[in-house]
Amino acid sequence: MIWKRQIPILIVTVVGWTTLLGWFIDQPTIQEFVNDDATQWFDILASFAIILGALNLIKLQVQKILYQKPGWIYSVVAVMGFLFAITAGFFVKGVDDSVAQWGAHVTTDGTLFKWMFDYMFSPMSATMFSLLAFFVASASYRAFRIRNFEATLLLVSGIIIMCGRVPIGSVISSWFVLYLIVLSAGIYINVWKKDMKTTFVFVAVGISIITIAGFMYGWPIDKPGIFYLPAIQEWIYYYPNVAGARSIMIGIGLGIFATSIRYILGIERSYIGE
Amino acid sequence: MEFSTILGAWVAVFLTIGIFSYLYKDNPFYKTAEHLFVGVSAGYWTAIFFWTQIQPNLFGRLWPATEYYASSLWYKLYNVFGVFSSVFPEGGIAKGHDMHLIYLVPFAMGIMMLLSVSSKLSWMARWGIAYTVGMAAGLRAYGFLNSNVLGQIKGSAFQLVNSNLPFFALVGDSIFNNFVILIGHITGLSVFYFYREHT
Amino acid sequence: MSKIQNTFLKIGSIDRRWIFLIIAAVVIVPLLIPVGLPIRPTDTTKNVYDSIEKLPVGSKVLLSVEYSPSTRPENHPMTISILRHLFKNDHKVFITCLWPDGQFMAQDAINQVAKQEFNKTYGIVYVFLGFRPGNEAVVKDIVSNLRKLYTVDVYQKKIDEIPLMKGINNFKDFDFLFSSSAGFPGTIEWVQYASDPTGIPMASGVTSIKVNEVMPYVQAGQMVGVLAGMPGAAEYEALINQKGSATSGMDAQSVAHLVIVLFIILGNVSFFIERNRSKKY
Numbered sequence: 001m002i003w004k005r006q007i008p009i010l011i012v013t014v015v016g017w018t019t020l021l022g023w024f025i026d027q028p029t030i031q032e033f034v035n036d037d038a039t040q041w042f043d044i045l046a047s048f049a050i051i052l053g054a055l056n057l058i059k060l061q062v063q064k065i066l067y068q069k070p071g072w073i074y075s076v077v078a079v080m081g082f083l084f085a086i087t088a089g090f091f092v093k094g095v096d097d098s099v100a101q102w103g104a105h106v107t108t109d110g111t112l113f114k115w116m117f118d119y120m121f122s123p124m125s126a127t128m129f130s131l132l133a134f135f136v137a138s139a140s141y142r143a144f145r146i147r148n149f150e151a152t153l154l155l156v157s158g159i160i161i162m163c164g165r166v167p168i169g170s171v172i173s174s175w176f177v178l179y180l181i182v183l184s185a186g187i188y189i190n191v192w193k194k195d196m197k198t199t200f201v202f203v204a205v206g207i208s209i210i211t212i213a214g215f216m217y218g219w220p221i222d223k224p225g226i227f228y229l230p231a232i233q234e235w236i237y238y239y240p241n242v243a244g245a246r247s248i249m250i251g252i253g254l255g256i257f258a259t260s261i262r263y264i265l266g267i268e269r270s271y272i273g274e
Numbered sequence: 275m276e277f278s279t280i281l282g283a284w285v286a287v288f289l290t291i292g293i294f295s296y297l298y299k300d301n302p303f304y305k306t307a308e309h310l311f312v313g314v315s316a317g318y319w320t321a322i323f324f325w326t327q328i329q330p331n332l333f334g335r336l337w338p339a340t341e342y343y344a345s346s347l348w349y350k351l352y353n354v355f356g357v358f359s360s361v362f363p364e365g366g367i368a369k370g371h372d373m374h375l376i377y378l379v380p381f382a383m384g385i386m387m388l389l390s391v392s393s394k395l396s397w398m399a400r401w402g403i404a405y406t407v408g409m410a411a412g413l414r415a416y417g418f419l420n421s422n423v424l425g426q427i428k429g430s431a432f433q434l435v436n437s438n439l440p441f442f443a444l445v446g447d448s449i450f451n452n453f454v455i456l457i458g459h460i461t462g463l464s465v466f467y468f469y470r471e472h473t
Numbered sequence: 474m475s476k477i478q479n480t481f482l483k484i485g486s487i488d489r490r491w492i493f494l495i496i497a498a499v500v501i502v503p504l505l506i507p508v509g510l511p512i513r514p515t516d517t518t519k520n521v522y523d524s525i526e527k528l529p530v531g532s533k534v535l536l537s538v539e540y541s542p543s544t545r546p547e548n549h550p551m552t553i554s555i556l557r558h559l560f561k562n563d564h565k566v567f568i569t570c571l572w573p574d575g576q577f578m579a580q581d582a583i584n585q586v587a588k589q590e591f592n593k594t595y596g597i598v599y600v601f602l603g604f605r606p607g608n609e610a611v612v613k614d615i616v617s618n619l620r621k622l623y624t625v626d627v628y629q630k631k632i633d634e635i636p637l638m639k640g641i642n643n644f645k646d647f648d649f650l651f652s653s654s655a656g657f658p659g660t661i662e663w664v665q666y667a668s669d670p671t672g673i674p675m676a677s678g679v680t681s682i683k684v685n686e687v688m689p690y691v692q693a694g695q696m697v698g699v700l701a702g703m704p705g706a707a708e709y710e711a712l713i714n715q716k717g718s719a720t721s722g723m724d725a726q727s728v729a730h731l732v733i734v735l736f737i738i739l740g741n742v743s744f745f746i747e748r749n750r751s752k753k754y
Contacts, residue, residue, distance in 0.1 A: 003397070004397040004400065007401065007404075008400040008401055008403070008404035009404070011401060011404040011405055011408060012404045012405075012407050012408035012411070013408070014408070015404075015405055015408030015409050015412065016407075016408035016409070016411045016412045017412070018412070019408070019409050019411075019412025019413055020411075020412040020415055020416065022412070023416045037374075037376065038409060039409070040331060040377075040380075041377075041379070041380040041405065041409075042405070042406060042409045042410075043327055043331065044327060044328065044331065044332050044377075044380040044381075044384060045380055045383060045384060045387070045402045045405055045406050046323075046327075046406060047323040047324065047326075047327040047328050047384075048328070048383075048384035048387045048388060048402060049387060049402065049403070049406065050319050050320070050323045051320050051323060051324065051388065052387050052388055052390065052391065052399065053316075053319075054316035054317070054319055054320045055388065055391050056391060057312065057316050058313075058316060059391055061312075061313070071305070074305050074306060074308075074309040075309065077306050077309040077310050077313065078309040078310065078312045078313035079313060080310075080313065081309070081310040081311070081312070081313025081314040081316075081317065082313040082314070082316050082317040083313075083317070084313075084314065084317065085313070085314045085315075085316070085317020085318050085320070085321060086317045086320065086321065088317075088321070089317060089318070089320065089321025089322075089324070089325070090321065090324075090358075090360060090361070091360070093360075102325070102360040102361070102363070103325045103329060103330065105325075106321065106322060106325055106326075113321065115278055115282055116314065116318070117318070118282060118286075119281075119282030119283070119285050119286045120285060120286070120289065120310070120314055121311075121314055121315065121318055122286075123286040123289055123290045124289050124290075124293060124307060124310070124311040124314070125311070127289070127290045127293040127294060128293060128311065131293070131294075131296065131297065134297055225444050226444060231444045231445060232444070234444070234445050235444050235445065235451075238445075238451070239451045239454045239455055239458075240454060240458055242455055242458075243454060243455045243456075243457070243458025243459045243462060244458060244462050246426050246429070246430065246455070246459050246462070247458070247459050247460075247461075247462025247463045247465070247466075248462065249422050249426055250422065250423050250426055250427070250463060251463065251466045252418075252422065253418040253419060253421075253422030253423040253426075254419075254423060256414055256415070256418045256422075257414075257415050257418055257419045257423070259411075260410075260411035260412070260414050260415035260418075261411075261415060263407060263408070263411040264408065264411050264412065264415070271400065271403050271404060271407045272400050272404075
């Protein structure tokens with residue numbers, strides 16, 4: 001029991017305190033351990049953890065094959081892929097030692113491992129990620145609905161960022177945006193007043209004012225700046241977005257600090273399943 | 275053009291189209307490509323992490339070439355492992371390290387982690403995990419507090435009355451923009467406090 | 474009127490595979506037939522450019538590559554442009570990776586820029602240290618004692634034998650850091666454990682999704698600037714007067730964004746029609 005519970009908690013406490021105090025105490029032995037060896041041990045254990053993860057993954061696939069669970073044929077493909085990668089990584093280099101030593105063979109052109117990365121891992125990784133683009137488009141089509149004020153704000157700022165961030169936003173004149181605003185306001189007034197006459201007068205006056213102003217100023221594409229999409233999107237990024245992101249950051253930072261202290265004090269024990 | 279390049283191109287095209295075929299409907303080609311990706315990724319990550327850290331920085335410190343002595347018991351053990359000559363080349367591992375037998379500690383914890391694949395020995399991984407959790411907690415406590423909390427609070431502090439700044443500017447500092455950040459910041463933080471009942 | 478409404482309702486319930494097809498078409502066509510829309514650098518991109526321009530000749534710059542093939546279209550043009558800018562201004566470049574895939578991406582960038590374009594000598598002008606696992610612990614290692622972490626470079630050559638590594642012991646020996654990053658570990662870890670505690674200036678290139686997480690660091694002065702996604706990469710290509718894949722990708726991205734906005738508007742029109750009808754009945 002002591003091996004399974006007390007010792008892990010002791011390890012977390014000792015290592016956590018040493019690492020935390022290493023930021024503040026200038027004692028050479030502590031500094032040398034924290035800055036050099038402790039972080040190296042962490043790196044080594046992180047590598048073992050990744051290897052453990054890979055082994056667990058393959059164990060699940062092998063169990064699926066042995067118990068002939070539904071879809072077990074695909075698990076054979078997974079295991080074969082794993083064995084191929086291990087062969088390329090540890091057994092078959094594909095080039096002489098003069099071209100690449102073991103260790104350097106992972107990135108050297110001409111090796112089996114590099115071939116596997118270039119023609120198997122890389123295309124699959126890129127294609128898997130690119131599927132997201134399609135699903136985002138489909139999801140935004142179905143999910144982005146103006147149900148309430150917050151959703152409207154989300155939608156409008158999303159559209160401004162999407163259009164303003166790309167070059168096409170810089171060729172959309174601010175006068176076009178003004179016309180759009182007047183038309184949108186007209187739709188809102190029509191829904192509110194339910195009076196065609198009022199709506200018509202409002203839209204007509206709005207469009208006339210904008211047209212006269214445009215002719216007076218010579219229709220500059222980026223003036224008035226407050227309606228120029230790239231300028232608005234920059235303002236949104238630098239100011240309201242920073243305000244929101246900063247508060248989230250501070251909240252998360254305080255939460256992580258509190259959780260880290262809980263781990264170091266041994267109060268939080270989720271890593272041993274408690 | 276080399277055969278390996280032509281073969282590789284065909285493999286890449288087959289796998290790419292196999293994955294894209296999911297957009298039409300789930301199908302065996304997609305499932306094959308997906309499972310192949312899972313298997314290859316697992317092997318790829320194993321190999322990369324082994325060759326970039328475990329072999330040079332762990333084994334390289336336990337059996338460095340600089341202190342190779344064939345008749346010592348320690349290096350006799352090394353020569354037994356030498357059957358895997360790719361990992362344990364003749365004459366020790368020349369990665370510029372000196373011998374540090376203290377690295378047997380992370381080696382032992384790492385082996386314990388790997389043994390936890392067996393469900394009976396799954397508790398063995400706790401020691402290695404405990405070390406990584408403790409270290410990550412110690413690192414992150416400082417890092418997040420310094421940069422994410424104090425650094426950001428410093429960034430929000432500004433002079434309320436600054437005659438050098440214009441009242442409003444769309445791009446560039448202005449009094450209005452500073453107020454937007456300050457008020458947005460405070461209201462955003464207050465969501466964390468008032469949104470849910472604290473128990 | 475009701476015919477128009479029915480059409481909109483039909484569009485609103487269209488099979489999603491038609492949407493996929495339209496998105497594929499609007500991305501492929503501009504790539505094949507480029508339009509050449511003008512690119513206007515933003516302030517954050519200009520700040521990155523100016524910071525590198527102001528570095529004295531021969532400055533030691535750490536370039537950290539942490540992205541995979543999945544975000545290559547966004548990050549790789551940034552890495553290429555930054556390398557071009559650094560070599561043009563005769564700076565010394567040290568390349569590390571916090572992601573394993575970053576090692577391959579960095580190798581491709583080095584092959585293209587350092588070897589083919591500029592013909593720079595390895596070990597004298599640039600050195601490729603490679604990937605080490607450990608996330609933020611690797612950053613901490615680089616800050617405290619780089620030589621204990623990297624005893625050999627990616628080609629397994631001892632770093633003591635590399636002339637450029639002379640005098641480089643930790644992060645404070647560098648003059649600037651640029652991180653081309655797609656997630657964790659990446660920009661945020663460099664800010665928290667390297668740049669902020671030591672005061673060494675840093676800039677970053679991130680994917681569009683990560684920009685709003687990173688912008689507070691830019692606004693607080695913890696980073697000098699950020700290249701925001703593929704638009705940021707295209708802006709940087711415009712600033713260094715060397716167009717690349719980011720510039721050619723902007724046409725496709727522009728049209729795709731417009732089409733998505735159109736979908737959103739159509740979806741909302743159909744939503745309102747449906748809502749009004751259900752209120753009526």
